[in-house]
Amino acid sequence: MRLVIAVVQDKDSGRLAAELVKRGYRATKLASTGGFLKAGNTTFLIGVDDERVNDVVECIHRSCRAREQVVTPFAPVGNVDAEVPVPISVQVGGATVFVLDVERFEHF
Amino acid sequence: MRLVIAVVQDKDSGRLAAELVKRGYRATKLASTGGFLKAGNTTFLIGVDDERVNDVVECIHRSCRAREQVVTPFAPVGNVDAEVPVPISVQVGGATVFVLDVERFEHF
Amino acid sequence: MRLVIAVVQDKDSGRLAAELVKRGYRATKLASTGGFLKAGNTTFLIGVDDERVNDVVECIHRSCRAREQVVTPFAPVGNVDAEVPVPISVQVGGATVFVLDVERFEHF
Numbered sequence A, B, C: 001m002r003l004v005i006a007v008v009q010d011k012d013s014g015r016l017a018a019e020l021v022k023r024g025y026r027a028t029k030l031a032s033t034g035g036f037l038k039a040g041n042t043t044f045l046i047g048v049d050d051e052r053v054n055d056v057v058e059c060i061h062r063s064c065r066a067r068e069q070v071v072t073p074f075a076p077v078g079n080v081d082a083e084v085p086v087p088i089s090v091q092v093g094g095a096t097v098f099v100l101d102v103e104r105f106e107h108f
Ligand code: NI
Pocket: A108, B061, B065
């Protein structure tokens, strides 16, 4: 048995949760306080049999990997001389994953 | 030293906390966001000497084990033709417990 | 790779966060529910290379160690016969630190 601790962005946590449920994993989601280092992240605790660790890590990778996203900044309100906003590319997503050995596991 | 991570239902967390204090254990309670997989759970972190792990696990078992509870559903309001609600048995409680080895422990 | 789990008082968590950022560590902060055993604490998860564990533990010690603080209790409002409040010394701070071995680490 392993304990997978995954820190992901809030915006990816719904997709990850759905993916884990679909594949039969049990997870617990811890609230992060936000605004610190990585604003708005969520920490998943996932208990998993040794031979399924790779599959869980792949789930996390699929659901949360860092990727570019094109966003168009808002034009300043009431500023008629403002240039037309140009779409820019920002990086979103990403995950930090720790896999720990579990010495003993109980489920009551 | 071991770190016991226990995920329990909110309704059992007060009883578990009281039991741990009574037996001299120190614990930290992490907020779970609720509504995910197991709605309304709480995660305890409990640092404990190796030889007391069994005792802590027994505390958790006593305080949180899955059990049947008889509840009587509410009758629909204003529905005069509704049948008299029949008490039903639902399962409550339960705990998921991970015991991890601690390589180093400091208390300042 | 190691995972450092540090439980500190809320009042020290800003200082610890700033210190960790300054020294280039990445951390995640988990909300503790407060009011349980140690009211108002915060749990840091810090992933760190083996050879920097000592440095992280020293960061935590510097930012959060238990110390005496002199406080002056408020005089009861409207109690003209109350004695002048005498400053008293209370203990604040402190940290509980667990260092766990990480079997596998991924950062997407
Ligand atoms: Ni049982």
